[in-house]
Amino acid sequence: MRWEDFRTSSNVEDRRGMGLPGGAGGLGIGTIVILGLLGWALGIDPRILIGGAEMMTGGGSGYQQQQGRQGTPQDEMGRFASAVLGNTEDVWSTVLPQQANRQYQAPKLVLFSDATRSGCGGAQSAMGPFYCPLDQTVYIDLSFFEEMQRRFRAGGDFAYAYVLAHEVGHHVENQLGILPRVQERQQQVGRAEANQLSVRVELMADCLAGVWAHHSNQRWRSLEPGDIEEAIHAAEAIGDDRLQKQSQGRVVPDSFTHGSSEQRMRWLTTGLKAGQIQACDTFRASRL
Numbered sequence: 001m002r003w004e005d006f007r008t009s010s011n012v013e014d015r016r017g018m019g020l021p022g023g024a025g026g027l028g029i030g031t032i033v034i035l036g037l038l039g040w041a042l043g044i045d046p047r048i049l050i051g052g053a054e055m056m057t058g059g060g061s062g063y064q065q066q067q068g069r070q071g072t073p074q075d076e077m078g079r080f081a082s083a084v085l086g087n088t089e090d091v092w093s094t095v096l097p098q099q100a101n102r103q104y105q106a107p108k109l110v111l112f113s114d115a116t117r118s119g120c121g122g123a124q125s126a127m128g129p130f131y132c133p134l135d136q137t138v139y140i141d142l143s144f145f146e147e148m149q150r151r152f153r154a155g156g157d158f159a160y161a162y163v164l165a166h167e168v169g170h171h172v173e174n175q176l177g178i179l180p181r182v183q184e185r186q187q188q189v190g191r192a193e194a195n196q197l198s199v200r201v202e203l204m205a206d207c208l209a210g211v212w213a214h215h216s217n218q219r220w221r222s223l224e225p226g227d228i229e230e231a232i233h234a235a236e237a238i239g240d241d242r243l244q245k246q247s248q249g250r251v252v253p254d255s256f257t258h259g260s261s262e263q264r265m266r267w268l269t270t271g272l273k274a275g276q277i278q279a280c281d282t283f284r285a286s287r288l
């Protein structure tokens, strides 16, 4: 991916190396990041959803403001994250008014290492990247990308950009009013149906990441040969079925919260081809 021409975002806060009083506990960083990789694909990231209620109640009272460095990070990965976020801002601030008749309010991005505080409660690398709707912020420990490469051979800048764009996709869902409605519904239904709703939310975020890539490529010619395959490979590697097989040795469809590899690939491709928010309506789709 050609990202050197992307405008870097001014919405990045860099908390790397700041740590937390008490740290991340006894877990080594390797363990934490592997758990995070599983977490990301198994549905921990929209923590407001299933099982997230306790996080939200826990989030408010103990929430202490932690201030990181503002401005564009100097290191390569930090600059990359800032550039991709800046590009999602440029795309969505055009596309959202055009296609959904809404102004785009950009989210914040917090880079952290090991552990930090979020508006949704404590954040650890173990959780993988996630979006917190309460403070409209994406949280990521960038070592997640190294693990994608190392554990799943799912590396590459466009694959990493897809991860960030997926989280920004949750923010777009939030802006569209979808997240609050889904959350409310999830509290009224059983576990299996609540999981189904999560899958729809996740596949929509994959599709919206595709919509971003479509417009980014149209305006900045950002995609290079092999990029799409790279992101599709990442989507495939981190599908719920694949990860469940690796961790449990069997597949349990009812507990899918992100969608299977095939579904993730297909919805990412759908958004990428169409470039339309409407094409991402996983709630109306007859086939997920």
Ligand SMILES: [Zn+2]
Residues within 6 Å of the ligand: 045, 046, 166, 167, 170, 202, 205
């Ligand atoms: Zn997600």
